[in-house]
Structure formats: C-alpha cells, structure tokens
Amino acid sequence: LGLKLRVKLMGLEAGGKLIAILNHDDAEEMGAHSQGRLNVSFKGEQATAIINTARRYVEKGEIGVFHELAERLKVKEGDFVDVQISKPPRSTAYIKNRLAGRKLSREEIFEIVKDVVSGSLSEIEIAAFVTSLCHHSLDLEEALNLSLAMVETGKTLEFNSGLKVVDKHSIGGVPGDKTTLIVVPIIAAYGLTIPKCSSRAITSAAGTADRAETLMPVEFTLEDVKKIVEKTSGCIVWGGALQLSPADDIFIQVEFPLSIDPLLLPSIMSKKKAIGSRYVVIDIPCGLGAKIKTLNQANLLARDFIELGSRLGMKVRCAVTYGSQPVGYAIGPALEAREALTNLMQGFGSPDLLDKATDIAGMMIEMVGGGDGKAEAISLLETGKAERKLREIIEAQGGNPDIKPENIPIGEHAFTVKSDMSGYILWIDNDAVVDIARSAGAPKDKGAGVQLNRKVGDPVKAGDPLFTIYAEKESRLDQALSTLQASKPIGVGERMEMLMSVVKAPEITLEKFILER
C-alpha cells in the first residue's frame, strides 16, 4: 500500500542514518512499525529509510525527514513524496544470525558493512551487531573479512611500488606516549616511507594528532597526504577526516558508550591496509592502568595482529611495552610536543621515551632488512638527522620549520604539587594523571596538562615538586585541583606499600575505558 506524504523537514541530522518519521495513524494504515523500512521516492530519486513513528509533531499526511534523507532525495519542505512499506535489508537477518552464535560469511560481512556506511541500518541494529561480536568473539576469518569490507567501503592510498611503506600503531592506554613524534622522523630519515595517520584523543589527554597540531597543521585531504609523503617520506596527520574506514567511525559511536571494543583488530588493520602499509609495528602497552593487563593477554593479541596482518598482505611485528606509568614526563598536547622536540634536538632527556622510540624504529628497520635497527635509530637521533627530518615534515605540512620547544605555548595557570614526605616514587596512577590533565582542559586546550618531575623509582625529599598542572584558563585549573583532591596520582613511600585501595561495599564502579586505537 502506498501513500503520498508531505515533507516536513525535521531540521536535524540523524547521525548519517536515513530516517523518516511517520504519523502513528499513517503507520498503522500502512501496517508499518517503528524501526521498519520505508521506500521513499521523489522525482526519480529513491531511498529506503528507517521508520520512526510519532503521535505529535508529524501530522497525518506528513513525513518527517531528517537531513541525510532530505539530501539523498533532494526534497524541500512541502514537497510530496511517494512512500511504500519495504523489507528491512538482508543484513538485519545476518545480524540476527550472529546474535544466535552463527559465524558470518564473507558476503554477509560485506553486506553488513556496506549497509552501515550507507546509513541503512538503525542504531539498534548496529548496536546489536557490535555487541554480537563480544559474545562468540571474532575469529580470524571474520576479522579478515571485516577488515577487507572496511577497506572497500573507504578511501585508499597507493604509493609507488618501489617504496617500502611502513607504519606503527599503539593500541593506546598509556598517557604521555609521544613515541610517534620521534619514530616518524627517524624512519623517514632512514629512507623508508611512513604515512602516519593518527587519531585525536577520545578518552585520553592527548592523541598523536593533538600533539602534532601544536607543531604544524594536521588536517589534510588524502591527496595532500600523498604529496607530503612523496616529498618528505613521512607525515604526521589526523586520520579522522580521511574516510579511510567510514564504517569504523560509525562502529566507534556504539563502542564508546558501551565501553566495548570488539572491533579493535579489524579497525586498526583496515586503516593500515587502506593507507598502503606493508610493514607494521603494533605497540601493545601492558600493565596496571594500560589497556592490556597481562603479558599473556598481550601475547595472544600480538599473535592475532600478526596473523591478521599476514592474511591482509602485511608483515606485522608487535612490541609489548611497559605501560604501568606515563611515557616520559609530559601529559597534554603542547607539553608532550615540547618534550618530543627537546629529546629529538638533544638526543637525550626522557630515557624511557627515547628507549621506546628507538626500539620501535629499530624493529621497523630490521623488518625491511636493515642490520642493527636500534643502533641505526640511535645514530639517526644523535646525528641530528631525525630532527632535520621532522623539520622537513613540519615545513611540508605548513608549519614553522624553525620552531623551538619554548615557542610551543603552554597554559599560563599552573600549580605545582609537592611531596609531603621523603622516600621513593612507588607508583604513578595513569588514570588519575589523565583525569587531572583532562580536568585542566586537555586535549581541547592544547596548553593544558601535567608535567611530572619524578618517575617511578626516583628518590624524593619532602617539599620536592612531584608534578605541575598547567591550564589555559583559571577555571580549568580550579577544576583540575578539585579532581586532584579526589584522587592520588602518585604514591610516595619509603618502601613498597602493598595496599592499593580498600573495597568497602560490593559496589560496581564504571571502569575506565580506553578507546584510543
């Protein structure tokens, strides 16, 4: 049964989905249900929309149209469209099967991903799909097909086949991890091609793109990225607008509120594949406060990355790294960029940061057949070649190639926390440090963050500074101080104290969820 309905523009986006609102009476007349599907056509344009129903605001004879559907159909307020009940896409049946525990075939996965990207699946259906992957967890075949489908529905980059395209990726979860800012110039200086597309912070205090943005512009088209990389062998850009995996951008909208991450492997590997990488090092920080808590977990995950990479035609090695305290001393975009630049210029400063960066760069060099990769990486650092390469990249991306660490602006409002006793730094709580940095305004306020004066194992005297909080606005500093009052970011003691916290009631608190990837 068909109806002719008058378009009412809802003046609202629907998160990429094609949604139409029917008045309850019209829906009943047509035998349509909320979350069912409607064929809508207008002057040769046609779309299948997800039905919502309303008892008010959309009158009988009207159809409420959200932004995306209006664009697709090219309709204006008051236009008359023809509507007809339609079947839900086949992918909804596949999702139901996955919920019942059936593994998905290649064709089924491609169809689901295609429908996710085209806005044909509702939020409920996407949520059901993502949660279905948590249960009978992804096998490698499914992960492979998901990766391929995510690549196919996104944009890709191809480099001259003579170039050795390498990449690195950290699954995230450790604050202050500015390793990429040092690895990229080392590797590009060595002569490999490294088109590094990074993310911005979601739950952390800074993403690599946020850090890099204090040195140079990071938002480019995929064509620009290619030009920059062909010129300088490397880049450090924001991957978020490149449409490398539009499906993943949508899945994240569901994973974030549910604090689940079943698509970790295909999400990361699809983007590496899309950008043309052939050799990839995956950094898996491990430890209390990191995403991965045990070495066994880390090893299992590493094996999956390696196997999935191999099926996708990429050589993968994994670095399981120490993640129980921040990397280096700085947490927050500008503070971290300063630290990275200083270390690149001096060749020393933050031993753990430089150790990690040269380890990872060394692995990459050895993967493509180089000799002692670590020694090579250290040499590129100490001879200043890596620093010069970073400045080349900064220039190619439109930044000031002569930038000095002190040119990177830091928040003017600061507060230094001092130790109230002598002893040693026993532990640093990653989550608490991130909470304080975010309260101070990071990552949005790039000059906000936390600068540590001590790391685990360092001796400290009563009255010595432990760390300084920086904020761009006084109100934000106040907020960081009140966050500080409710937490204990650094433990100082004369010897290891074993009690970490006292559980008083069987209450379940919201566990910190790290989505960065």
Next chain:
Amino acid sequence: LGLKLRVKLMGLEAGGKLIAILNHDDAEEMGAHSQGRLNVSFKGEQATAIINTARRYVEKGEIGVFHELAERLKVKEGDFVDVQISKPPRSTAYIKNRLAGRKLSREEIFEIVKDVVSGSLSEIEIAAFVTSLCHHSLDLEEALNLSLAMVETGKTLEFNSGLKVVDKHSIGGVPGDKTTLIVVPIIAAYGLTIPKCSSRAITSAAGTADRAETLMPVEFTLEDVKKIVEKTSGCIVWGGALQLSPADDIFIQVEFPLSIDPLLLPSIMSKKKAIGSRYVVIDIPCGLGAKIKTLNQANLLARDFIELGSRLGMKVRCAVTYGSQPVGYAIGPALEAREALTNLMQGFGSPDLLDKATDIAGMMIEMVGGGDGKAEAISLLETGKAERKLREIIEAQGGNPDIKPENIPIGEHAFTVKSDMSGYILWIDNDAVVDIARSAGAPKDKGAGVQLNRKVGDPVKAGDPLFTIYAEKESRLDQALSTLQASKPIGVGERMEMLMSVVKAPEITLEKFILER
C-alpha cells in the same frame, strides 16, 4: 565545567528518552561526547540527559531539547539552562558486565529497569542490554528479578483476597486463535475472577484485543477494569495502555526490529503478577509455523513458566497445543469474533476451537480445586451460561449485549479461492495465511481477513472453495491477491507430498518473527 545554553525546542519526541543536542564545539569545550550524559537544570527542575552532538541545526550556545526533556524541565524556546557534564548511570556498567557474561544481581536488574522506564538509558544501551540476554541466556533468578522489577516500575491491580483470580495467556504464533473469547466467559460463569488484559496484533492478523473490539470497547483505565471485573467476574480489555509493565513496552521496541525475544518469560509473567493473578494457564502452541517448533522446546519452556510462576507466588500450568494450522476457520478481527460468538451461541461449529477452549478452561477449573474441569466447561457452554456471561461482559464494557454474529461488519470486497484439484487438504501454511490477511488490511481494517472452508485432512473436490479473502477496500483486496500469487497457503493432494520447498542458493531469508505474547 558548566555552560549556560539557550533552549532550542526540536519539535520532536525521543521515544521516551531524555535527549539533549549540543553543538559540536560546545561539546568539545566541555569534553562531552555523543551518548555521554549532561546535567541540565532550569529554575529548580533538574534532569540528566543523553547527549547527541550536531555540527549544524544546533548552534554554539544552543541546546537542542526533545519533547520529553522539555516537559521534564518545563522549558520553553529561548529559555537559558545550566548544563554540566555528568557520569552515565551505574546501570550502564551493569549492562557492560552482562555483555561480558556476568549474571546480574537483583539490585542491578532493578536499577537497569528503573533507568529504562525513566528514559535514562539510550537506545544503544537498551539494545545492548536486550542482546546481552540472548547470549548467556536468562537464568530463573534473573527472570524472577526482571519480572519483579517490571512489576515494581508499573501499575498493579489488587482484588479482594477472597476472589480466585485466574488468567490465561498464549505465547502466540497460531493464526485464528480466538480461544480467549470463549475461555473468559466460561471461567467467569463458573465463578472465578478473570481480568483478561490482551494485546493487539504486532506481527499477526489479529490480537485478542482487536477481536474483542468488534464486540465492545476495550480501552479502559485500570480503575475501570477493576470495576468491570468486580461486577461481572471477567473482562476482555486491551492491556497496552494500562502501564502494567512500561519497561516491557520499551524492550519490545528493541526486540521487534531485531526479531529476538529474550524477555518472553518475565514479560508475560510480570503482567500476570501486576494484574493480581494467582492461577495461570500458559498456552504454548507447538508445530511447524508456530513459535515453538518441537515438543521438547515446549516442555522446557513450560517448566520455566511453572518455576518462575511459583517463585512469583502464582500457580502455573501449561497447555502445549497443536499449532501447525490456524485455530478454527476465521483469521482477522471481525471474522474471528463472529466465529467465537457463533460457537458460544450454538455450542458447536469449530471443533478444534471448542476443544482447545474447554481444555484450557477445564485446566483452570481443576487448578482451583474443581472436579472434571473439561466436562464442567462443556456444560457451561452447552447450557448457554457462557454466552450469557459474555453478553454481561459486553454490556459492562459498554457494548451492545444483544449483538448477533451477523451484526459484526465484514469487509465487502471478497474473493474466493477454489481448489484446482480433488484430494485432501495436506497442510495450511500459517505464515502465508497471515500474510494474505494482513495484505487485505487486518488487523487495522477489522473486517479484513481470511475465512477457511477446509482444514487439514478435509476432503476437497476440484472447484470447491478453499478459502475466501475479505477486505474493506478494493485496493487492499488487490494487494491480498498479489500476496496470494506469490505464496501457497494451502496444500491439496491425493497423498502426502514430502517436498515442501526447494532451496536453490545458500541465501538467508528473513525468518518470520512472532512477537505477540
């Protein structure tokens, strides 16, 4: 960090949820994410809303407010509200735990259900909860707590403790099942109290409320229901507006599009508990085309109903009934009401219908201590006492107590399908019959439906009528005829033909999903 934002009314409901839209820049400024939570306050009113973000339509400095949130806060267009980031409700952590396979405690379940009813959980979170129940399926303890939580968050009815309150429920899935229209008057005539709250059709051609509505009004308040039942010992009303389990009404919004039904047990039993039932018969139709396909499945489900009922303080018996063809001859609200009334008046007509109704009524009578229940039920039918009781109920509900079957209007447009060969009726395809009846306009057009002339096993000659399709509108009859062309509702043959359908390619079609309960 707090902001003061100007209210923009979105002119739209959000399905009961409290939703606020922030401009992307304001969200970033506050460190807020889509699907996070926002504390919104206005002149002493306060609410926690689910955040959506927008890059257009809601400007910086504005907050987009949906109907429900506007009502809660009592705001108008242009009012200024104070907003502040807030944590998601604890129930989101419980849902995440359930996703990871952890069973939920009583307190956790109550908190989830409470938040579902108050609009505090997003569609994504509710979908994740419902799908989480599909995996590590509900144990009885969880089913019990869900039932209790659903009762507690809804309205309830209590009858004088001297009354024996009985109830029946079919889990649905068989077309033409007008059994309730016969059981209720038999039981009320016997002297038990039966406050029957029925549903309307969702995926079927008629629900009991749809059928009853062709005889009498069925929409009442809970107070009215009590008065009617106290007067006549029974009623047949629509349960949908009684708010007996508002949580279930929301869960169904997710179950329907996903074609999953993990909340079947608590959904049904919570409503029986809420209406004050003490003795309940659950009808489990079983067979090809019914919801339950095997006797073993039926028995397992029956055991769960009985055990759950016992924990909720109700005595439950289950009737596993034959469900491989429609009950009686009529499918569609008015046709079915005619059939039920005719059978009540004559005491004969549709043998399977009367057999089923007296079986179930007999079980109820025996549950409260009566002797030969079936014989008693038949006697109440044959003496006309059941018919008189139905007319009492019709009068109490405001209908015409003298209604005759022919007073119930049937669609004027009809088409009779005749057999093209002689033989026996081998099978009737429930799904196909329902599809034809729905295409003809049922359940919305009450006079639409299918009237069978033959049932399985009946002999038929070439040219004999098999069934007649009725529609209120000619366009609907045409639609039913085109549905008919694409299906084969009745199989006629000289002997059983074993081939039911040919699977040509490994394609997965959308299985018929029966939500009625």
